Amino acid sequence: MRIGNTDLGSRPVLLAPMEDVTDIGFRLLCRQMGAAMVYSEFVSSDALIRMVNKSLAKLVVCDDERPVAIQIYGKDVGAMREAAQIVVEQARPDVLDLNFGCPVRKVAGKGAGAGLLQNIPQMLAITRAVVDAVPDTPVTAKTRLGWNQEERIIVDLAEQLQDCGIQALTIHGRTRSQMYTGEADWSLIGEVKQNPRMHIPIIGNGDITTPERAAECFERYGVDAVMVGRATFGRPWIFKEITNYLQGKQETLSLDWKLDILKQQVLTSVERIDEYRGILHVRRHLAASPLFKGIPNFRDTRIRMLRAETIDELFGILEDIRTLLNAQQTA
Numbered sequence: 600m601r602i603g604n605t606d607l608g609s610r611p612v613l614l615a616p617m618e619d620v621t622d623i624g625f626r627l628l629c630r631q632m633g634a635a636m637v638y639s640e641f642v643s644s645d646a647l648i649r650m651v652n653k654s655l656a657k658l659v660v661c662d663d664e665r666p667v668a669i670q671i672y673g674k675d676v677g678a679m680r681e682a683a684q685i686v687v688e689q690a691r692p693d694v695l696d697l698n699f700g701c702p703v704r705k706v707a708g709k710g711a712g713a714g715l716l717q718n719i720p721q722m723l724a725i726t727r728a729v730v731d732a733v734p735d736t737p738v739t740a741k742t743r744l745g746w747n748q749e750e751r752i753i754v755d756l757a758e759q760l761q762d763c764g765i766q767a768l769t770i771h772g773r774t775r776s777q778m779y780t781g782e783a784d785w786s787l788i789g790e791v792k793q794n795p796r797m798h799i800p801i802i803g804n805g806d807i808t809t810p811e812r813a814a815e816c817f818e819r820y821g822v823d824a825v826m827v828g829r830a831t832f833g834r835p836w837i838f839k840e841i842t843n844y845l846q847g848k849q850e851t852l853s854l855d856w857k858l859d860i861l862k863q864q865v866l867t868s869v870e871r872i873d874e875y876r877g878i879l880h881v882r883r884h885l886a887a888s889p890l891f892k893g894i895p896n897f898r899d900t901r902i903r904m905l906r907a908e909t910i911d912e913l914f915g916i917l918e919d920i921r922t923l924l925n926a927q928q929t930a
Contacts, residue, residue, distance in 0.1 A: 603737030611635030644673030644682035789820035810844030833888025
């Protein structure tokens with residue numbers, strides 16, 4: 600699969616853009632684990648044109664994480680056009696992605712993200728303006744099936760976005776009204792892919808939580824790539840699990856190795872920010888890690904882990920967990 604000049608190989612697995620998650624440290628780790636391309640946290644177009652430092656910091660990209668996509672969002676044509684030019688000038692991303700799918704109220708409720716599913720002419724105007732503004736950078740888009748179950752418009756919308764010049768489309772298999780609840784519906788993603796008028800790559804997103812499910816989505820729905828989001832929390836090695844499975848590789852990822860990966864993630868976060876805030880930043884990953892599921896009477900240990908404020912304290916707890924897990928394996 601190719602987007603512009605970027606060759607992502609056969610059946611690539613991509614890291615989804617997630618606010619306050621896909622910072623440069625996590626992107627690097629996921630690339631190390633086998634993600635074919637990684638996406639930044641979404642960046643507000645309005646904040647970029649005001650040169651807000653926090654938003655500009657999201658444009659920092661290093662060569663080791665490439666190929667990388669920077670994602671922007673907004674509802675104003677002029678602001679999105681200008682923001683796209685700023686992104687390309689400062690970050691030189693391999694791909695510029697347009698967020699037409701974020702369902703949260705502070706974004707969609709203000710007419711941006713998935714809110715544009717209620718204003719398709721504006722969505723298309725933004726897309727055309729951005730494509731024209733950055734002719735040397737591939738522009739892609741990420742959206743949902745529609746605003747609600749009664750307005751699942753993605754099959755027609757995909758053609759319209761393609762006509763505006765995007766070079767790939769990611770579809771999350773839920774409507775805006777579903778938020779992140781219920782099961783993702785891949786049937787319409789497959790319908791978009793099978794549409795003979797579509798010629799750009801179609802990337803499927805939603806509920807890719809196992810290697811078997813990733814393989815099923817490739818085979819059943821014919822998508823060109825799959826994108827993994829929340830399943831990466833506490834499990835960045837999911838990319839290695841999926842790619843190994845797709846390639847028929849037999850490789851055992853040990854509990855010790857996985858725990859070391861989580862410790863590496865903590866260290867990277869601390870090095871990028873500082874000890875206290877760096878640990879806070881990765882707590883959601885530790886809390887969600889499937890590595891700790893099934894450990895009996897784990898509640899008190901989980902609380903201690905999530906309250907730890909220093910590396911020494913946190914790593915001491917993780918080493919206690921390592922001893923417990925290894926004991927369970929040999930029991």
